[in-house]
Amino acid sequence: MTTPQAPPAPAPDDRRWKALGVCLTAGFISLLDTSIVNVALPSMEHGLGASEAAQSWVVSGYALTFGLALVPAGRLGDMRGRRQAFLFGLALFTVASAACGLAPGATWLVLFRLIQGTAAGMVAPQTSGLIQQMFQGAERAKAFGLLGSVIGVSTAVGPLAGGLLINAVGTDDGWRWVFFVNLPIGIAAFVAGLRLLPRYPVAAGKRETFDLFGVLLLGSGVLALMLPLVQEQQWQGREKWALFPVAAVLLGAFWAWEKRQGRLGRAPLVDLGLFSLRSFTLGALISLSYFAGFTTVFFVITLYLQNTVGYSALAAGVTVLPFAAASAVGAALGGRLVVRHGRRLVVIGLSGVALGLLGVVAAVQLVPGDGVGWATALPMVVGGIGSGLTVSPNTTLTLTLVPVRRAGAAGGVLQTGQRVGSAAGIAVVGAVYFAHLASHGRTTTAIQLGLLTAVGIILIALLLAVADMRERRTRTEPVRPGEAARPGSDGDGEGDGVGEKVGRGV
Structure with a gap:
């Protein structure tokens, strides 16, 4: 069988930054829905009569189908075109959001959430694949920096957005507007995507079959x-x-x-040769470990603030806002600095996150009452900047040597690890938090132990990053024959400045 040859790299499209805006908008609303629903669960119980089991599936069902769809959808985009897969996923997500908001009962809501999660899983790998296609070198790093901003902000701002909606509409129907808010954004992004997303040809040669x-x-x-x-x-x-x-x-x-x-x-379905790329394998492990610690922070903090301190959903969301804002700044900065500093930047970022969370632990101990939100603001900023310096540079370094024709599947693998890591982290940290709460009833100690567990998980990612940084000083990344002319190639013969620096051991 003749290996399909990738098409020549297209000339840069002047509209590519606008097209990136479409991708980031779709990514924002799909990731927002992983956390915005958490503060709406009491509203679902009050307005819809949703049982505890149904509430659990509203949250976990989305995470499940999101994670399951990533790799197949990424591969489908690689084979048939990322633009088509992106637009179909975005349209399905928007329709499913409307269906969730109109759901007449808890069972219907769970069903529509499963469909919504599947659609989100279709959109996500196309975004990373389109970035690989549309940008090269330092521009690609900047684009991934903006993607990192979206990941950090959407995850952290979800509780705030949910709290604002429920506070404005009321507890009976507030949960419905958590889904309705996606409609104008999704429709606008779809219309813009039809006009702006590039129509790249798929690889020439024998038509590949879907596994x-x-x-x-x-x-x-x-x-x-x-x-x-x-x-x-x-x-x-x-x-x-x-x-x-x-x-x-x-x-x-x-x-x-x-x-x-x-x-x-x-x-x-997945090119196993990707795992021969040290940058991809180590980056994926760092990402899995980091998301296992990072996403659990908002889970236990919002529980503590609402159930123990007595904060409203809105006040709890405001408390984590400094993390979200600082994460956006850190990610944009990381996108500019990763070409120069490489894995060293990830090490600095992970250290900042760990330091910030330790500051939150100290703040909870020193200011255990209503003032805890103010006391955690500065540590949240430190942790947020560290998060921004972690997510986008690590994504850039992980995908920098991946051939463009495999970018969708590779992005799906990377993001599947993030979803699995998030689920594992919430299970572990949640078990520590609830176990101490059930045994001793001391909520302050429970939240501290939960956060320390999250720090421990993040330190695993830090150790991996340090080991990779030291290794890069003495060896270069192997390049598979026929896929890249030199370290940093995107697989289509075009050099990538980020990859070149990685290959030289940055």
């Missing part, structure tokens, strides 16, 4: 891995952890199947 059996194996394995994590609080007993060895078997079978596909000259 359906690989999708089944990977989807089953990720489901078995994530289900006990996202349902950790709802599924009592230890039987749920029996799914972990099932997940290991399924993912092992997926790995063997993909290797077989490669040997037979068939197109795999």
Whole structure:
């Protein structure tokens, strides 16, 4: 079989920054929905009569289908065109958001949330793939910096946005507007996307087939891995952890199947050769570890502020706003500095996040009452800047040597790790928090232990980043023959300034 040749790199499109704005807008609303719903759960219970189990599935069902769709959707975009996949996913997400807001009952709401999560999982890998296609070198790093800003802000600002909506509309119907707010944004982004998103040709040569059996194996394995994590609080007993060895078997079978596909000259769902790229493998592990610690912070802090201190949903959202704002600044800065400083910038960022969270732990101890929101503001800023210096530079460094024709699937793998990491982190930190609360009833100690657990997880990411930085000083990244002419190539023969610096050990 002749390996399909990637099309020549297109000339830069003057509208590419506007097209990036469309991608970032869609990414913002899809990631916002991972956290905005948390503060709306009491409103769902009051206005819709949603049970605790239904509320849990409104949150966890979205996370599950989001994670399951990422890799297949990324591969589909690689094969059939990222523009088409992006627009279809965005349209489906907007329609599903409307359906969620109009849901007549809790069962319907859960069903529509599953569809909404699937649509979000279709959009996300196209964004990273389009960035790979539209930008090169320092411009690509800047674009990923803006994406990092969106990731940090959308995750952290969700509780604030939800609190504002519920405060304005009321508890009976406030939860509906958490979904309706997506409609004008989604429609505007879709219309703009039709006009601005570039129509890049797919790779020339023999038409590749879609690996359906690989999708089944990977989807089953990720489901078995994530289900006990996202349902950790709802599924009592230890039987749920029996799914972990099932997940290991399924993912092992997926790995063997993909290797077989490669040997037979068939197109795999995931090019396992990506994992021979040290930058991709280490970056994906750092991302998984960081998201396991990063996303849990808002989970336990909002619980503590609302259930213990007595903050409203709006006040709890305002408390985490400094993190969101600082994260946006840090990510934009990181996009500019990563070309010069490489992995060293990620090390600095992770150190800043750990330091900021330790400051929050100290603030909770020193100011345990209503003033805790003010006391945590400065540590939140420090942690937010560190988060911005972590997410976007790490994404740039992770994907810098990935061939553009595999960018969607690679982005899907990276983001699947983020979803799994988030679910695992919430399960671990939540278990620590609730276990201490149930045993001792001391909420201040419980929140401190939860945050310290999150810091411990982030330190794992820091150790990986330090090890990678030291290794880069003495070796260069291997480049697979036929895919890149030199370190930093995007696989289409075009050099990438970021990759060149990575290859030289930055």
